[in-house]
Amino acid sequence: MPELPEVETIKRSLEPNLVNKKIMKVQVKMAKLIKKPQDPEIFKDILEGSRFKKVKRRGKYLLFYLDRPWVLVIHLRMTGRLLLLNTSEPIEKHTHLIFNLDDGLDLRFHDVRQFGLIYLVPENKLDLISGIRTMGPEPLSEEYTFNCFRDSIKGKKQRAKAFLLDQSCVAGIGNIYADEILFQAGIHPEETVNNLSPEKLEDLWQAIKDRLKAGVESRGTSIKDYVDGFGTKGSFQEQLKVYGRAGETCIQCENKLMKAKVVGRSTVFCPHCQPKKN
DNA sequence: AGTCAAACCTGGGCGC
DNA sequence: TGCGCCCAGGTTTGAC
Structure with a gap:
């Protein structure tokens, strides 16, 4: 689904609403989408209690920096969506991951085709994700002369x-x-x-x-x-x-x-x- | 180094 | 209405 402009737009819509929000609870409904770490319990343990500090985009990846030295990395592939909704909103079909935040909102990952990729990696080990390791230059950056x-x-x-x-x-x-x-x-x-x-x-x-x-x-x-x-x-x-x-x-x-x-x-x-x- | 097909999934649209 | 087929914004893998 999303290419650079779509991922950039998602990043801009999420960042102001996530920064300094605390993750109270993580609900993993489809563990196979979490590529790292292998154990979804470790994924949850690291994220629960963390606060979002910054959201970045690299190519089609979204990078969520935390107040711990870990980064949540999400690739939406074809049909992935990231949505901010009130916790009280009904959970739609194909919602695979829910982050309950401390202000009554959820960040929800929704993906009909289940192609999306989710990683949680140490901040200094983003290279563990091969698509990021081999990523070419950012075409909208000043360096892309x-x-x-x-x-x-x-x-x-x-x-x-x-x-x-x-x-x-x-x-x-x-x-x-x-x-x-x-x-x-x-x-x-x-x-x-x-x-x-x-x-x-x-x-x-x-x-x-x-x-x-x-x-x-x-x-x-x-x-x-x-x-x-x-x-x-x-x-x-x-x-x-x-x-x-x-x-x-x-x-x-x-x-x-x-x-x-x-x-x-x-x-x-x-x-x-x-x-x-x- | 490049190309190609297949694989991963679900759902929408079309022809019959 | 239903069935079968093709299509879909992405990437990886393995064979040539």
Whole structure:
């Protein structure tokens, strides 16, 4: 479900409402989602009595720092949700984890497909989580300069779509934003990245920053499941130019948008505005 | 180094 | 209404 803009929006909705809140009780309803530590009782023992100090995002991961040297790390994968609700609210189906806080609110983890990942690791051992250990640069950070981007692409023979979806190349992009970025940059999803001209590389770098930034400003894309920590939908779906529009008309040239499988993911693009060189 | 299919799950939508 | 099939915002694994 959520890509960088959605996870960032969730982070922003949760942080002001979690900082300094104490976890009174942890209810584990589906232990298999807790990947570390293995024993859910240890998970509960460390969390109960802790206070949230800070919430961060890294790629598509949410990091909840505590007033103990431990970090709660959550990846929402496809259908995960984190919601702040009154304890009195009925517990919806597919709610797998509940944190009862000291102000009458719950932080609840809800996940229809049960793909979500939950970890509790020592603050200085975030590298135990392989997806974080190998995570590429944050595309909206100041450090993600054109030089940084160009270096990250140097020598790569992946297709453009594969590069964007590879979290070790650049953090946080998923299927929706990958298609939107490639359309904006005018790059065919199957173009090999080391074939791109310097101009096209610049376009791609700009498009990564621009589309992700626009997604954050619209508070994410709500197509099926995505909502922020208060259940509020985003609005970036209104600005999608290719994703979900296969067979419809390109907004730039009036040709028909094509659908293809690239890197095992459904991909929509305009063959005219995103030509392939070879 | 890259690509591909399968696996992990449930539910929605479609054709019949 | 029901059945079977395909699809879905992500990532890992193992085979080539």
